[in-house]
Amino acid sequence: MLTILLDGVAYGMLLFVLACGLSVTLGLMNFINLAHGAFAMVGGYVTALLMNREGVPFLLTLPAAFLVPAILGVVLERTLYRRLYGASPLDQVLFTIGLMLVAMPVAAYLLGDEPQQVHLPAWLDGRVEFHGVGVGIYRLFTIGVCGAIAAALQIFLIKTRFGAQLRAAVDDARVAQGLGIDVDRIFAIAFAVGSGLAGLGGALAADVVGGIDPSFPVKFLVTFLIVAAIGGSNGIMGALFGSLMLGVLDVAGKYYVPSIGAFIIYAVMVVTLIVRPQGLFTRGEGR
Amino acid sequence: MNAPGAAATMDRLAAHLRRRARWRWPETLFWLAILTLIFALPSRAGIINEVLIAGLFALSLDLILGLAGIVSLGHAAFLGLGAYSAAILASKGLAEPMLGLAFGAAVAALAGLMTAPLLLRGGDLTRLMVTLGVSLMLGELANRLDWLTGGADGLNFSIGKLLGRFPIDFTGQRNAALYSFAVLFVLFVIARRLARSPFGLALAAIRENRLRADALGIGAGRRIVAIYTVAAAYAGAAGALLAETTQIASLDLFDFHRSADVMLMLIIGSAGYLYGGLIGAAAFIVLRDVISAATPEYWEFWIGLALIILVLAGRERVAAAPRRLIALIAPRAAERGAA
Amino acid sequence: MSAPVLEVRGLIRRFGALTATDDVSFAIEPSARQALIGPNGAGKTTLINLLTGVIKPTAGQVWLAGRDVTHLQSSARVRLGLSRTFQINQLFPDLTPAESLGLAISERNGSGADFWRVAGSRPAIVAEIADLLMRFGLEAEMDRPTRKLAYGKQRLLEIALAFAARPRVLLLDEPAAGVPEEERRDILAALAALPPDVAILLIEHDMDLVFNFAERISVLVAGRLLVEGAPEAIAADERVRAVYLGEDARG
Numbered sequence: 001m002l003t004i005l006l007d008g009v010a011y012g013m014l015l016f017v018l019a020c021g022l023s024v025t026l027g028l029m030n031f032i033n034l035a036h037g038a039f040a041m042v043g044g045y046v047t048a049l050l051m052n053r054e055g056v057p058f059l060l061t062l063p064a065a066f067l068v069p070a071i072l073g074v075v076l077e078r079t080l081y082r083r084l085y086g087a088s089p090l091d092q093v094l095f096t097i098g099l100m101l102v103a104m105p106v107a108a109y110l111l112g113d114e115p116q117q118v119h120l121p122a123w124l125d126g127r128v129e130f131h132g133v134g135v136g137i138y139r140l141f142t143i144g145v146c147g148a149i150a151a152a153l154q155i156f157l158i159k160t161r162f163g164a165q166l167r168a169a170v171d172d173a174r175v176a177q178g179l180g181i182d183v184d185r186i187f188a189i190a191f192a193v194g195s196g197l198a199g200l201g202g203a204l205a206a207d208v209v210g211g212i213d214p215s216f217p218v219k220f221l222v223t224f225l226i227v228a229a230i231g232g233s234n235g236i237m238g239a240l241f242g243s244l245m246l247g248v249l250d251v252a253g254k255y256y257v258p259s260i261g262a263f264i265i266y267a268v269m270v271v272t273l274i275v276r277p278q279g280l281f282t283r284g285e286g287r
Numbered sequence: 288m289n290a291p292g293a294a295a296t297m298d299r300l301a302a303h304l305r306r307r308a309r310w311r312w313p314e315t316l317f318w319l320a321i322l323t324l325i326f327a328l329p330s331r332a333g334i335i336n337e338v339l340i341a342g343l344f345a346l347s348l349d350l351i352l353g354l355a356g357i358v359s360l361g362h363a364a365f366l367g368l369g370a371y372s373a374a375i376l377a378s379k380g381l382a383e384p385m386l387g388l389a390f391g392a393a394v395a396a397l398a399g400l401m402t403a404p405l406l407l408r409g410g411d412l413t414r415l416m417v418t419l420g421v422s423l424m425l426g427e428l429a430n431r432l433d434w435l436t437g438g439a440d441g442l443n444f445s446i447g448k449l450l451g452r453f454p455i456d457f458t459g460q461r462n463a464a465l466y467s468f469a470v471l472f473v474l475f476v477i478a479r480r481l482a483r484s485p486f487g488l489a490l491a492a493i494r495e496n497r498l499r500a501d502a503l504g505i506g507a508g509r510r511i512v513a514i515y516t517v518a519a520a521y522a523g524a525a526g527a528l529l530a531e532t533t534q535i536a537s538l539d540l541f542d543f544h545r546s547a548d549v550m551l552m553l554i555i556g557s558a559g560y561l562y563g564g565l566i567g568a569a570a571f572i573v574l575r576d577v578i579s580a581a582t583p584e585y586w587e588f589w590i591g592l593a594l595i596i597l598v599l600a601g602r603e604r605v606a607a608a609p610r611r612l613i614a615l616i617a618p619r620a621a622e623r624g625a626a
Numbered sequence: 627m628s629a630p631v632l633e634v635r636g637l638i639r640r641f642g643a644l645t646a647t648d649d650v651s652f653a654i655e656p657s658a659r660q661a662l663i664g665p666n667g668a669g670k671t672t673l674i675n676l677l678t679g680v681i682k683p684t685a686g687q688v689w690l691a692g693r694d695v696t697h698l699q700s701s702a703r704v705r706l707g708l709s710r711t712f713q714i715n716q717l718f719p720d721l722t723p724a725e726s727l728g729l730a731i732s733e734r735n736g737s738g739a740d741f742w743r744v745a746g747s748r749p750a751i752v753a754e755i756a757d758l759l760m761r762f763g764l765e766a767e768m769d770r771p772t773r774k775l776a777y778g779k780q781r782l783l784e785i786a787l788a789f790a791a792r793p794r795v796l797l798l799d800e801p802a803a804g805v806p807e808e809e810r811r812d813i814l815a816a817l818a819a820l821p822p823d824v825a826i827l828l829i830e831h832d833m834d835l836v837f838n839f840a841e842r843i844s845v846l847v848a849g850r851l852l853v854e855g856a857p858e859a860i861a862a863d864e865r866v867r868a869v870y871l872g873e874d875a876r877g
Contacts, residue, residue, distance in 0.1 A: 032412055083599065089411040090358050094554065095598040097360075097547055101591025109585060218543050222423055225416040259431070266424045269416065273405050296765045297756050303724055303769040304752065485732045485740045492718050492729055499716040502678075503730050503791065504704040 002133045004255050005248065010139040012247020013146035014208060016240050018201030018220070019227035020153070021194020023239050026228055029085055029187055032092045035099035036198055036224055037217030039069040041107060043199020044212035048116035058121045065203035066196040073195030077188055085187075100217050108214040115211025118203070142204055149197070154236045166190060226269050308483045317562070318472060325464045332460035334576070338569050339467040340528050345552045345564025346471075346478060347521035352550075353558035354482060355514050356494035357406060360415045361422030363545035365395040365519040367536075369526025371429060374442045374536035382447030384455060388470065388527045395523020396516050398425075403512040419543070426541030441537035442530075455532055463532040470528060474521055478561055481517070490514055544587055551590055554597060557610045566613065629692060631656045631825045632677070632708070632795045637686035639676055639849075646672040647683070648849035654795065658825040661840035663833075665869060669849040670829045671713060674799050678710050679703050691794055707794035711784045713803060719773040723764050723783050726772065727755045730790035754790075762786040762816050778809025782816055795825045802832045814838060837861070845869070 022036045043065040050056040050064060076099075084092055124141055127134040157163035169176040169186050177183045206212050223246070230242030246268060254261030325335055344366055351357040372394040373387030381387070398421075405417045429436045436442055448454050455463040481487050492500040493507045500507060530536040539545070548571070556567025579586050630653035639647035646669045654660055664670055675681045677688055679700040687696045695703050718726050731751050732740070759765045762782045767775050772783065785801055802813050810832070817839055820826060830836050836843065836857075843860045845852040847869050853860065860866055 026412070032415070034415075080595075080599070087598070090352075091598050093358060093360070093411075093415060094550070094594050097550075098591040098594030098598065101544070101547060101587050102595065103591075105585040105588035105591075221543075222416065222420045225412075225419070229413070229416060262427055262431075263424060266420050269420050270405065273408050273413065273417065292765075293756070293760065296760060296768075297752070299765075300724055300756050300759070300768055301752060303722070304728070304747075308747075484743055485729065485737060488721070488725060488729050489733070491721060492726075495718040495720060496716055498712075499718065499787070501701055502704060502710065502712075502716065503787065504701050504733050505729075506701070 002130075003135065004252055006135055006139050006143070008248030008251035009244060010136075010142040010146075010247070011208065011251050012244035013143050013150075014201055014205045015223065015227050015247050016243035017146045017149055017197050018205065019198075019224040019243065020236065020239050021191075021196075021198045022224050023228040024190050024194045029191075031081070031085060032089060032096065033081075034093060034096040034221060035103065035217070036195075037220050038100050038103040039073060039195040039198040040202035040205075040220070041103065041212060041214070041216040042069045042072060042202070043196075044118070044202030044206045044216065045107065045111065045116060046199065047203035048118050048206060048212055049111075051118060052116065058118070058124065062200060062203055066200040069199030069202075070192045070196030074188060074192045077191045081191070082184075082187070100221075104214045104217060111214070113214060115213040116206075117211045118206035120207055138207060142208075145204065146201075149200075150236060150240050157236060162186075162189075222269070223265060226265060226272075229269070230272055321468060325461060325468060329461050332464040334572065336460070336464040336467050336532055338572050339464065339471050340525050340532070341549070341552065341568035341572055342565040343467070343471045343474065343528065344522055344525040344549050345556070345568045346475060346561065347518045347525060348549050348553050349558055349561055349564045350478060350481075350518040350521065351515055352553060353560070353563070354487060354494070355490045355511055357511065357515065358411050358414055359418040359546070360543070360550075361418035361420070361546050362518075362522055362549055363541055363543070364418070364422035364425045365399060365522035366526040366529070366545060366549075367422075367425060367429065367538075367540035368395045368398055369523030370530035370536040370540050371436055371442065371526075372523070373527035374444050374530045375435060377446050377531070378442060378444035382445065383451070384446055384449045384466065384531045387446075387531055388524055391527030391530075392520045392524040395526065396520035399516040399519025400512065403515040404508075406515065407508050407511060419546075422541055422546060423543070426538060429538055429541060436536070436538075439538060441535050443535050446531050446534055456534055467528050467532065470524060474524060475561065475565075478521070482561060486510065486513070544590070547590060547594075551594060551597075554594075557613060560610075560613045562613045563610075628656055630654055630689075631658075631691055632827070633689040634677070635687045635689070637673075637676055637688065638684045639672060639681065640684045646849050647676060650686070650846075650849070650851050652844060652851060652854065654825050654827055656794070656825055657822045658827070659839060659841040660826065661828040661830060661836045661843045662846055663830065663836055663843060664846035664852075667848075668846045670846055671799060672849075673846065674710060674797050674829065677797060678708060704791060704793075707792075708797070709788040709791045709793035709795070710797040711788045711799055711801060713799045715780050715784050717772045717780060717783060717787070720771050722767075722769050722771055723759065723775070723786070724755055724768040726783065726787060727758050727790050728752075730787050731755065731758075734791050758786050758790055761819060762789075763812055776809070778805045778812060781805050781809075782812060785813075785816060789820065789824070793824060795827065796820070798826065798828045798830075800829055800831065802830060802835050810835070 018040050019036075021039070022033060025031050025033050025036075046068045047058070047061040047065045050061040051058060080095075080099075084095055087095075120138055124138045127136050128140075129135075157167060165176070165181045166186055168179065169181060169183050202212065202216070209216075227239065227243050227246060230238075230246065246265060249264050249268060250261075253264035321335075321339075325332065328335070344362075347365070348359065348362050351359060351362075369391035373384075373391040376387045376390050402417065402421050406414050430438060433439070446456055449462060449466055453459060453462040453466075455466055489500070489505050489510055492503070492505060493510060497507065526540065529540075552567035552571045553564050554567070555570055556563035556565070558564075575586065578589055582589075632654040634653070635651050637647055637650045638645070650673065662670055662673070672681070676683050679695070679698060679702075683696065687694055689695065690703065690706055690708055693706065695706065695708075698706075718729075721729070728751060731754050735751075737743075737748070737751075759768050762785065764779060764782060764786065767779055772780060775783065781801060781804075785798065788796055788798075798817075801817070802810050805813060814835055817826070817828070817835075828836065828839060840857055842854065843857055844854040845860065845863075845866055852865060852869065853863055855863075
């Protein structure tokens with residue numbers, strides 16, 4: 001039982017790191033970025049390739065798994081994404097789907113269809129005994145790292161000046177701009193960090209989901225959307241809560257009721273919609 | 288108000304309203320041309336059939352996207368449902384195609400009816416998520432229930448003769464094309480009528496200005512559920528046709544890229560005109576065959592690229608040429624000009 | 627004196643510390659030609675939104691034709707006979723005036739859900755569309771998309787649409803706003819030609835329009851009703867003058 005809970009929390013934490021970037025772009029720029037999963041995929045591939053081809057130790061690949069998608073995000077944001085900030089939701093959807101559909105075959109072409117595995121270093125593999133229950137070390141590691149990230153984000157948002165500017169821009173971009181806040185720069189940085197975190201999440205999640213393969217973005221698209229939906233406009237803590245809930249329900253569901261376990265997240269989606277009839281993305285929706 | 292002035296106004300008004308509904312000769316020509324093609328190119332019956340079915344699928348998306356302004360990322364859900372329903376029915380011995388067609392459409396319509404209320408909540412993003420979620424969920428379900436659906440292998444079956452007389456399998460390719468044509472035509476006429484009815488007008492109003500539509504007392508919720516159900520039925524019919532004329536239903540019908548494909552077809556051809564989906568489908572399939580002869584596996588890449596370019600170049604400008612073509616055939620239900 | 631068709635009792639609306647509507651009470655008679663004026667920020671649009679149900683009051687009641695509608699949704703109030711225009715035109719850009727009006731009429735008489743009949747095939751509805759077009763001077767533009775109409779014509783269509791619902795009470799939110807000088811006369815003419823069985827509450831800044839049109843004027847200042855009375859009395863009222871002091875009360 002404890003193992004399941006821990007697995008669920010670990011998975012939920014991963015989802016949080018993976019999806020928080022999506023919540024931010026949604027809440028901040030009202031922008032629907034369906035290609036978000038592609039950045040996660042890139043991060044996962046970076047780690048897998050660095051480890052498998054260059055023999056780089058797992059921990060050292062993680063900064064790269066963050067930076068590469070982050071840089072990619074900045075480049076794409078400056079060149080392509082920013083043209084579409086005022087575009088209709090349909091345009092944003094079509095465009096980001098296009099990006100995703102381009103990214104996946106490129107990955108397949110360059111790296112093949114087979115999932116790239118991330119082999120955990122020995123010290124992360126294995127279990128520890130905790131009150132007679134076996135607990136995976138990697139799970140603990142994941143919870144620790146993601147928890148630290150969540151805490152860091154929260155502190156950053158609340159305590160730093162940039163964080164305050166970000167929150168102001170989320171609240172009302174025009175007013176923020178009128179106050180002299182460089183909203184453009186904030187968007188770019190937020191997008192980069194969000195993409196970077198997605199990449200980091202992808203790297204961390206690689207072991208849990210059985211490797212990174214080209215279909216990763218579309219497989220997890222609904223999950224990311226649901227996380228962004230549940231947590232969405234409630235800030236970091238809201239997103240964290242949503243992810244944890246989803247993670248635990250998903251893992252528990254698959255364990256206890258394996259025949260319908262995969263459908264748990266869809267059930268969550270439906271229930272959330274029923275419970276919150278005004279819609280989920282109270283900020284990011286175009287009508 | 289002087290009497291002659293009033294009479295002139297009435298005449299002009301009546302003419303204006305009538306013009307929207309009249310069947311114009313280029314439209315008749317359009318349909319006759321397709322029919323002629325089926326007879327003139329018997330060796331191409333297979334691809335013509337594919338275009339007709341894709342056109343029906345695109346038409347079904349047009350009903351929700353073009354008419355009602357609802358964005359869907361999972362329209363393939365209904366395609367798959369229709370296909371598998373017809374396939375399962377046939378493999379259980381009820382092999383009359385028309386029966387499978389009706390059953391497929393009905394099952395899809397039911398699914399549409401049940402999921403539509405979820406679309407009413409929130410805005411575009413919620414709709415995207417829900418539609419995507421439903422299609423992936425159904426795909427997963429079809430995968431699981433492999434005793435019913437054949438799982439990853441798909442469901443092979445043999446189809447009976449249409450109306451008991453006309454084979455539509457590989458021995459009757461032209462019959463298959465004619466079958467699809469007939470279904471498409473009938474459903475198109477109904478859709479056309481629907482678009483020009485007060486109901487269709489109300490949908491246009493909901494799409495164009497939801498605030499004002501509410502202020503006129505239009506019950507947007509019910510109308511949206513209704514059109515979504517109809518669109519689901521149409522997509523289900525397309526799925527049934529696809530399964531019946533190829534004698535196989537496979538899991539990829541629920542795939543995300545099917546939903547993306549049909550969206551692209553509709554966008555290429557212009558949404559909202561009803562004919563746009565048909566033209567877009569034809570263009571899409573022809574282009575696909577040309578390009579995949581060169582690069583077979585990475586078709587997804589080109590679709591993605593097309594979408595990116597399409598959006599960046601501006602959908603309006605890219606669709607200008609097909610739109611002019613369509614305007615020749617039939618004016619949009621809601622748009623006036625010099626016509 | 628017949629029963630009022632629209633009545634507001636002790637209406638209060640607060641937004642946090644801001645009291646936008648401060649204990650407003652008034653009544654509108656069935657054939658009223660009433661205007662609501664006040665400086666910018668007085669809370670006129672908030673009041674309209676409260677009346678139509680777009681926002682809910684913090685306290686107080688709204689009564690329509692003897693019925694408490696305080697907790698009814700907007701669309702329900704529309705069906706009970708309360709119609710409004712918007713300060714910024716809310717029209718259907720790609721529909722023609724004929725189509726827009728036809729739609730409004732169909733909805734009103736319950737045939738709006740008809741999915742088989744071709745829109746425009748019912749002679750009674752067509753006749754009514756024609757009548758409305760002529761009443762509001764829109765015959766010349768009847769078959770052009772709304773977005774191609776001149777702004778003044780669009781404003782007339784805005785009023786026509788609200789009127790097509792055959793309301794008991796018509797709330798007009800600054801109908802002349804943004805309309806070029808030459809076209810304002812058309813608006814005034816259209817308003818003057820509205821039948822007596824509709825009560826009209828007009829919110830306006832254009833004093834020409836107000837004094838030409840209204841039989842009764844209410845003055846709203848900082849969310850409160852300052853004074854209410856016949857146009858001559860309001861024009862002569864010192865307090866009203868003081869409120870508008872410095873404001874260019876031009877038409």
